[in-house]
Amino acid sequence: MSLKWRIAIIFGLIAASIWTLFPRTVVERVKRNGEFVYDTVRRVPLKRGLDLQGGMHLALEIDESKGAVADKGRAIDDALTVVRNRLDEFGVSEPVVQKAGADRIIVELPGIDDPRRAQDVVQKSAYLEFQITDETQALEKALPRLDAVLKDKKVATGTATGGQRDSAPAAPGLQSLFTADTTKKTDSTRTDSAATATAGGPGAFSKLIQQGRMPGEFYVAQSDIPLLTQYLTMPEVQAVLPPGKVVRWSSDTVSLGNSIYRPIYVLDAKPIITGEYITDAKPNSDPIEGNLVQFTMNNEGARRFRTETARHIKDYMAIVLDQRVMGQPPVIQSAIGANGQITMGGKPLQAAQDLALVLRAGSLPVPLKVVDMVQIGASLGQDSIKKGITAGIIAIALVILIMVGYYRFAGVLAVAGLVLYILYTLAALAGFNAVLTLPGLAGFILSIGIAVDANVLIFERIREELAHGKTIRTSVDEGFRHAMSAIVDSEVTTALTAAVLYQYGTGPVRGFAVTLLAGIAASLITAIFVVRTFFLVWLNRSPNTRTLSI
Amino acid sequence: MLRILHDTNYDFIRWWKWAIGITVAFLVIGLGSLVIKPPNWSIEFTGGTLMQVEFNQPADVARIRSSLDNAGIHGAEIQQFGSNREYTVRAQDAAHVQTQASGAESIAVKIESVLKQQFGADQLRIVRTEAVGPRVGEELRRGAIIAILISFLITMIYLAIRFDWRFGAAALIATAHDIIGTVAFLALMRLEISLTVVAGLLTVLGYSLNDTIIIFDRVRENLRKGRKESFYETLNRSINETLPRSILTHATALASTIALLIFAGEVLRPFAWVMTFGIITGTFSSIYIAAPVLLWIERKWPRKTGGVRQSSSTAMPTSPTRRSPATATR
Numbered sequence: 001m002s003l004k005w006r007i008a009i010i011f012g013l014i015a016a017s018i019w020t021l022f023p024r025t026v027v028e029r030v031k032r033n034g035e036f037v038y039d040t041v042r043r044v045p046l047k048r049g050l051d052l053q054g055g056m057h058l059a060l061e062i063d064e065s066k067g068a069v070a071d072k073g074r075a076i077d078d079a080l081t082v083v084r085n086r087l088d089e090f091g092v093s094e095p096v097v098q099k100a101g102a103d104r105i106i107v108e109l110p111g112i113d114d115p116r117r118a119q120d121v122v123q124k125s126a127y128l129e130f131q132i133t134d135e136t137q138a139l140e141k142a143l144p145r146l147d148a149v150l151k152d153k154k155v156a157t158g159t160a161t162g163g164q165r166d167s168a169p170a171a172p173g174l175q176s177l178f179t180a181d182t183t184k185k186t187d188s189t190r191t192d193s194a195a196t197a198t199a200g201g202p203g204a205f206s207k208l209i210q211q212g213r214m215p216g217e218f219y220v221a222q223s224d225i226p227l228l229t230q231y232l233t234m235p236e237v238q239a240v241l242p243p244g245k246v247v248r249w250s251s252d253t254v255s256l257g258n259s260i261y262r263p264i265y266v267l268d269a270k271p272i273i274t275g276e277y278i279t280d281a282k283p284n285s286d287p288i289e290g291n292l293v294q295f296t297m298n299n300e301g302a303r304r305f306r307t308e309t310a311r312h313i314k315d316y317m318a319i320v321l322d323q324r325v326m327g328q329p330p331v332i333q334s335a336i337g338a339n340g341q342i343t344m345g346g347k348p349l350q351a352a353q354d355l356a357l358v359l360r361a362g363s364l365p366v367p368l369k370v371v372d373m374v375q376i377g378a379s380l381g382q383d384s385i386k387k388g389i390t391a392g393i394i395a396i397a398l399v400i401l402i403m404v405g406y407y408r409f410a411g412v413l414a415v416a417g418l419v420l421y422i423l424y425t426l427a428a429l430a431g432f433n434a435v436l437t438l439p440g441l442a443g444f445i446l447s448i449g450i451a452v453d454a455n456v457l458i459f460e461r462i463r464e465e466l467a468h469g470k471t472i473r474t475s476v477d478e479g480f481r482h483a484m485s486a487i488v489d490s491e492v493t494t495a496l497t498a499a500v501l502y503q504y505g506t507g508p509v510r511g512f513a514v515t516l517l518a519g520i521a522a523s524l525i526t527a528i529f530v531v532r533t534f535f536l537v538w539l540n541r542s543p544n545t546r547t548l549s550i
Numbered sequence: 551m552l553r554i555l556h557d558t559n560y561d562f563i564r565w566w567k568w569a570i571g572i573t574v575a576f577l578v579i580g581l582g583s584l585v586i587k588p589p590n591w592s593i594e595f596t597g598g599t600l601m602q603v604e605f606n607q608p609a610d611v612a613r614i615r616s617s618l619d620n621a622g623i624h625g626a627e628i629q630q631f632g633s634n635r636e637y638t639v640r641a642q643d644a645a646h647v648q649t650q651a652s653g654a655e656s657i658a659v660k661i662e663s664v665l666k667q668q669f670g671a672d673q674l675r676i677v678r679t680e681a682v683g684p685r686v687g688e689e690l691r692r693g694a695i696i697a698i699l700i701s702f703l704i705t706m707i708y709l710a711i712r713f714d715w716r717f718g719a720a721a722l723i724a725t726a727h728d729i730i731g732t733v734a735f736l737a738l739m740r741l742e743i744s745l746t747v748v749a750g751l752l753t754v755l756g757y758s759l760n761d762t763i764i765i766f767d768r769v770r771e772n773l774r775k776g777r778k779e780s781f782y783e784t785l786n787r788s789i790n791e792t793l794p795r796s797i798l799t800h801a802t803a804l805a806s807t808i809a810l811l812i813f814a815g816e817v818l819r820p821f822a823w824v825m826t827f828g829i830i831t832g833t834f835s836s837i838y839i840a841a842p843v844l845l846w847i848e849r850k851w852p853r854k855t856g857g858v859r860q861s862s863s864t865a866m867p868t869s870p871t872r873r874s875p876a877t878a879t880r
Binding site: 059063115369370372375377379380383398402403438449452453457460464486489490493496497498500501504505513516 | 602652653655658659675677678679681682683685693696701704705712745746748749753755756757759760763764767791795798799801802803804806807808809810812813815817821
């Protein structure tokens with residue numbers, strides 16, 4: 001190959017690399033005032049992993065703790081679509097939602113600042129039901145049996161295991177649970193240091209609840225919630241609960257006098273309609289009702305809703321989202337058509353936005369649970385990048401010192417090769433859309449020290465050839481030729497391990513393998529081709545030289 | 551021309567007994583410590599929760615611990631991370647991991663709320679959370695083991711293609727030594743074994759193998775030249791000839807790992823340690839494990855045919871005093 005061609009190829013590669021790495025405008029979703037908008041951003045097209053950028057990684061699987069799922073494969077595919085729809089609107093710059101293996105969903109949300117909320121949007125079942133509150137006094141009738149069951153069970157142990165999915169503030173301590181001596185219908189002064197009736201005594205169940213303001217509504221003191229939740233999960237209790245009815249907690253609390261209560265509702269088990277007909281939902285703010293979500297149903301849903309509500313005029317209708325009653329059930333004044341609303345209680349507008357979003361995207365066909373979660377603050381990622389760059393610069397400086405100090409002129413050529421090596425590697429990463437992770441950054445810095453390995457092999461060979469009294473040109477040629485097999489060896493051994501790591505590693509480690517592979521390719525090019533060309537140029541320009549500084 | 555250790559003629563192999571003694575002692579101590587105390591697996595492998603918390607004011611470990619204990623999170627490991635405003639909380643017990651089976655984030659949510667209750671919500675920030683459920687932990691563990699085994703398998707295949715069995719076996723033993731030695735080092739330093747560290751371990755495997763290959767290549771080349779010297783001398787000559795190259799490449803590689811060790815921060819430090827130690831042990835093993843083992847194999851199963859001269863005359867350097875003056879050091 002002629003020297004001209006060699007130089008042309010090197011410059012071509014440089015140009016291609018710079019072009020690949022040049023900051024460019026990309027259309028990206030960015031968050032602005034809480035809203036996400038498409039916007040153009042100018043940046044270097046190097047993708048950073050979550051560990052460098054900050055963000056959240058979630059792995060989700062079907063939660064079968066509340067019943068087995070028959071067709072898991074289908075369920076996970078449906079769930080994938082729903083999660084994807086939700087996150088598309090959630091306001092993350094580039095959400096990743098993908099299936100991993102047969103039964104897992106991976107969600108990656110770069111730059112997220114409120115992980116709890118994001119997780120909620122992903123995991124919320126968003127199963128909406130409209131149920132009529134019980135008017136047959138079913139619970140009241142069942143109370144004697146409930147109390148009897150608890151008495152038999154002697155539930156004095158009462159280790160309140162802080163309600164299962166219950167977001168209610170945990171009771172301050174066990175002691176206060178047993179102070180719930182106040183009986184029904186006295187929603188007035190309830191002192192916390194009252195008598196100490198042992199739970200499991202007479203009326204263990206009935207003493208926890210008091211009649212509310214509408215049929216099927218009962219109030220439970222804040223401090224009794226864990227205990228009642230525990231009772232309700234007992235199979236013996238569930239067996240004697242009124243048939244055809246379900247018991248659902250409210251999402252809100254009410255304060256009566258100076259105590260706080262959470263309503264619990266007894267509802268007809270069969271919903272009059274579910275949220276599957278919802279076509280649109282949007283958040284809104286009302287001066288009287290506070291934040292709410294307005295929804296619209298499709299024609300079929302509207303027709304059903306109208307017929308059903310017409311049959312239940314003067315009844316109370318609970319809007320139940322994921323088994324929680326939203327707001328106070330309104331009384332049905334007249335048949336309701338396509339539109340309705342869900343009040344959010346005291347919750348912020350953002351909660352209404354999120355609810356509207358999940359209602360639009362549809363409900364999850366199966367409950368999902370998190371099996372793996374990583375959340376990295378953006379500042380930590382920045383810090384990692386900064387430290388990584390410092391380490392990289394120091395490494396480069398040391399390598400330059402060693403190479404130039406030892407090999408002098410040839411060392412300078414090697415260092416020039418190293419600069420190109422760095423450029424090519426970064427360009428390869430950008431070009432193949434690889435993700436730069438923290439281990440990847442470490443691998444890159446490591447590879448700087450290893451990249452000159454090939455140069456060292458070659459230079460030592462050249463020295464040996466020179467020592468054998470060969471001319472400079474022959475020595476250079478022979479040096480490159482003889483060092484070849486050793487260089488290929490070293491690259492192959494590293495490439496093999498990198499390939500294995502790529503195949504069997506997870507996110508960050510994969511990033512490491514990718515940088516290693518890109519580095520190997522770049523170091524082969526620079527050591528064998530680029531640095532050799534440098535030598536050739538030098539030999540051409542000073543053909544009569546008798547000494548080679550190496 | 552600046553030269554380091556050029557045209558040397560050290561009798562490296564002469565010290566093989568010492569070297570093997572040291573290495574065996576190190577391995578025994580390191581692996582022995584694993585028996586006494588199990589390795590420090592990261593939560594990626596065990597499952598569990600790791601949280602990095604940054605406080606506005608310097609915080610007291612005892613206070614963090616007591617508030618966690620009160621919330622029923624017992625046995626959590628609390629470590630200062632850099633300054634005294636930053637801590638990591640690690641809940642890795644089997645009990646905690648089991649709780650996470652139904653939702654990996656549960657312990658993390660609990661820790662966060664407890665700390666915010668104790669110190670005030672605006673007094674601290676959760677900088678990092680890693681919550682791994684038991685199933686994922688098990689998968690990652692299996693993945694890491696498979697990766698290590700496959701790397702070894704591929705290495706063996708590569709060696710089988712590249713060398714005859716004598717060289718291959720010696721190189722494999724030297725590489726195995728490096729991996730086991732690095733594990734012993736991890737155990738002695740009580741470094742956390744994470745996925746990144748396993749990646750580092752495999753990189754060490756590649757690196758140390760490469761180092762051995764370079765010396766062995768030179769041995770083969772020198773054997774072909776058919777000098778009138780024993781195999782023992784050929785080995786020493788080869789090591790000496792590749793010495794400047796070894797020193798230079800290890801110096802640059804160490805420059806990188808030491809820069810990582812000092813400047814790249816806490817998260818990458820275990821990885822940097824693995825690489826630093828791995829490079830050193832890789833150099834050591836190429837000379838003091840690979841070469842003596844090869845010598846031993848050559849003596850035990852001498853070559854019969856081929857261009858390579860009979861090496862049955864090769865004497866094991868059982869008595870270093872017997873060495874010829876040619877190997878005397880300067």
